[in-house]
Amino acid sequence: DTEVTQTPKHLVMGMTNKKSLKCEQHMGHRAMYWYKQKAKKPPELMFVYSYEKLSINESVPSRFSPECPNSSLLNLHLHALQPEDSALYLCASSQRQPGHPNEKLFFGSGTQLSVL
Amino acid sequence: GENVEQHPSTLSVQEGDSAVIKCTYSDSASNYFPWYKQELGKRPQLIIDIRSNVGEKKDQRIAVTLNKTAKHFSLHITETQPEDSAVYFCAASDFTGTASKLTFGTGTRLQVTL
Numbered sequence: 511d512t513e514v515t516q517t518p519k520h521l522v523m524g525m526t527n528k529k530s531l532k533c534e535q536h537m538g539h540r541a542m543y544w545y546k547q548k549a550k551k552p553p554e555l556m557f558v559y560s561y562e563k564l565s566i567n568e569s570v571p572s573r574f575s576p577e578c579p580n581s582s583l584l585n586l587h588l589h590a591l592q593p594e595d596s597a598l599y600l601c602a603s604s605q606r607q608p609g610h611p612n613e614k615l616f617f618g619s620g621t622q623l624s625v626l
Numbered sequence: 627g628e629n630v631e632q633h634p635s636t637l638s639v640q641e642g643d644s645a646v647i648k649c650t651y652s653d654s655a656s657n658y659f660p661w662y663k664q665e666l667g668k669r670p671q672l673i674i675d676i677r678s679n680v681g682e683k684k685d686q687r688i689a690v691t692l693n694k695t696a697k698h699f700s701l702h703i704t705e706t707q708p709e710d711s712a713v714y715f716c717a718a719s720d721f722t723g724t725a726s727k728l729t730f731g732t733g734t735r736l737q738v739t740l
Contacts, residue, residue, distance in 0.1 A: 552731060
């Protein structure tokens, strides 16, 4: 399995709702990422998990809450979102290459989120 | 933090011509430079990457060059085809010690016309 799988593909939620985005990979990658991408813009890093521990939080509002239950799964819990949070949410994973600290990121297809 | 600038924002070429996209980065600590292709409604896909200890890398019709001194790197696509039409993002990576932190350029929309 060489893919990063995200569910759901589309999500519409109200500002008072609570929802979760899910991401799964079975490539044995030990780093997982959440990116946010607005239309016609580049992806922006939100969170990084390394070995199931939160490694980077790019000052993301607390209405976004990440969770990494195990090395294959990554969740993003959403609560009290604003309309401006509507975007494509991309999950990615990576694995350090032997002898090289940098890691190739592989992206999922994303969840297109609309907040009403 | 890292800042990556990308030019041009749009590029239209005729099928068979070459396309060149240029990026500059600000952080001299960045040492890994991938390029991603994103078709409309799809995921970004890694098409080629280069590490800071290499000046040039080629994969069939795609090549990337890196000038560390000037903090420039470029994507070259030769013999363009309609299926090359997409948005291309350059990125610079700063390894934090636990994970890579990619900063993306603003993107180039490439249109290959018949």
